[in-house]
Amino acid sequence: MGKITVETCEIEGLKVITPAVFGDERGYFMETYQYEDFKAVGIDQVFVQDNQSASVKGVLRGLHFQIQYPQDKLVRVLKGEVFDAVVDLRPGSKTYGKWHGVLLSAENKKQFFVPKGFAHGFLVLSDYAEFAYKCTDYYHPNDEGGILWNDPEIGIAWPIPEGTKLIQSPKDTQWGGIKEYTEKYRK
Numbered sequence: 001m002g003k004i005t006v007e008t009c010e011i012e013g014l015k016v017i018t019p020a021v022f023g024d025e026r027g028y029f030m031e032t033y034q035y036e037d038f039k040a041v042g043i044d045q046v047f048v049q050d051n052q053s054a055s056v057k058g059v060l061r062g063l064h065f066q067i068q069y070p071q072d073k074l075v076r077v078l079k080g081e082v083f084d085a086v087v088d089l090r091p092g093s094k095t096y097g098k099w100h101g102v103l104l105s106a107e108n109k110k111q112f113f114v115p116k117g118f119a120h121g122f123l124v125l126s127d128y129a130e131f132a133y134k135c136t137d138y139y140h141p142n143d144e145g146g147i148l149w150n151d152p153e154i155g156i157a158w159p160i161p162e163g164t165k166l167i168q169s170p171k172d173t174q175w176g177g178i179k180e181y182t183e184k185y186r187k
Contacts, residue, residue, distance in 0.1 A: 003019060003020045003031055003034060003037050004017050004018065004019050004020065004031075004037050004038070004041065005017070005018045005020075006018075006041045009100050010095075010100065011086075011088055011095045011098055011100050012093075012094075012095065013115040014086065014100055014112070014113065014114065014115070014118075015041070015042075015043065015112075015113040016102055016110055016111070016112055016113075017038075017041075017043075017074075017110065017111040017112075017113060018108070018109065018110050018111075019031060019032060019109055019111070021109060030109065032076065032111070033047075033074065033134065043074075043113055045072045045136045046136060047072075047074065047134035047135060047136055048135065048136060048137065048138060049134070049135045049137075049138055049139065050132065050133070050134050050135075051132065051133050051135065051139075052078070052130060052131065052132045052133075053130070053131050054128070054129070054130050054131075055124045055128070055129055055131065055167075056124065056127065056128055056129075056167070057124050057125065057126060057127050057128070057164065058123075058124060058164045058165055058166050058167045059123070059124045059129075059166075059167045059168070060121065060122070060123045060124075060149055060158070060166050060167070060168050060172065061121055061122055061168075061169075061172065062085075062119065062120055062121015062122060062146065062149060062172065063085070063086075063087055063119035063120060063121040063146055063147040063148075063149055063172075063175070064119060064120055064121060064144055064145070064146050065089060065117075065118065065119045065120065065144075065145050065146065065147070066137070066139075066140065066143045066144060066145070067143050067144070067145050067185070068140070068143050069137045069138070069140045069143050070116035070117060070137070071116060071135040071136050071137045072113070072114065072115050072116050072135070072136040073113070073114045073120060073133050073134065073135055073136075074111055074112075074113050074114075074133060074134040075104065075111065075112045075114065075120075075122075075131065075132070075133040076104060076109070076110070076111040076112070076131075076132055076133070077104040077105050077106055077129055077130065077131055077132075078106060078130040078131070078132055079106050079128065079129060079130040080105065080106060080124065080125075080126035080127070080128050080129030080130065081103065081104070081105035081106070081107070081124075081125045081126040081129060082103075082104050082105070082122040082123060082124050082125060082126075082129050082131060083101055083102075083103055083104075083122060083123045083125060083158060083159050084101065084102050084103075084104050084112050084120075084121075084122045085099055085100070085101040085102075085120075085121055085122065085123075085156050085158070086099065086100055086101075086112075086114050086118040086119065086120050086121075087099045087118060087119040087147055087154055087156070087178070088117070088118055089117055089118060089119055089147075089181065089185075090116075090117035090118070091117075091186060093117070097153070097154060097178050097182075098154075099154050099155070099156045101156065101157070101158075103125075104122075105126075116136075119145075119146065119147045121149055121172075123158055123159070123160065123166075125159065125161065145175075145181075145185075146171065146172065146175035147175055147176070147177065147178060147181055148173075148175045148176060148177050149168075149172060149175075151177035151178055152177075153177055153178050153179060154177070154178050
């Protein structure tokens with residue numbers, strides 16, 4: 001062990017992982033994922049799919065979730081910097097509707113473990129970012145749901161730099177808020 005450090009968050013189940021980085025004049029080496037190390041800190045999942053996206057400054061993706069096929073996710077940034085945010089949608093959770101955000105960058109090399117039952121999204125803060133994540137279930141295109149990124153009832157404090165024009169997909173501007181989510185999915 002000792003290859004990763006883990007910070008727990010105020011919302012149960014969320015974890016921020018920082019790998020040990022071994023550097024010298026040639027550059028650096030780090031293990032981004034090693035099953036036994038992650039299992040030892042309570043992340044005992046089988047990841048079945050890796051995804052990667054590239055985005056420019058001001059892109060805001062999310063907040064997304066899967067309805068029938070929820071996924072645990074392990075997210076990180078390969079290049080650039082993003083603000084990664086999640087909202088707790090787990091039925092019966094004492095933090096239902098609460099959010100948590102983490103700054104992820106190529107420089108800090110942090111990873112964010114997001115268990116099933118959270119809506120997830122991120123805002124690109126650098127000129128360009130490459131974002132990668134592991135999932136515990138396959139993507140099912142007809143199973144996607146979302147929560148409006150700026151729902152005032154949730155109140156995510158997105159660190160949007162002054163003068164930044166957000167770039168979003170049309171669907172991400174049309175989701176309902178937590179009230180609509182609760183009415184639709186938690187009857």
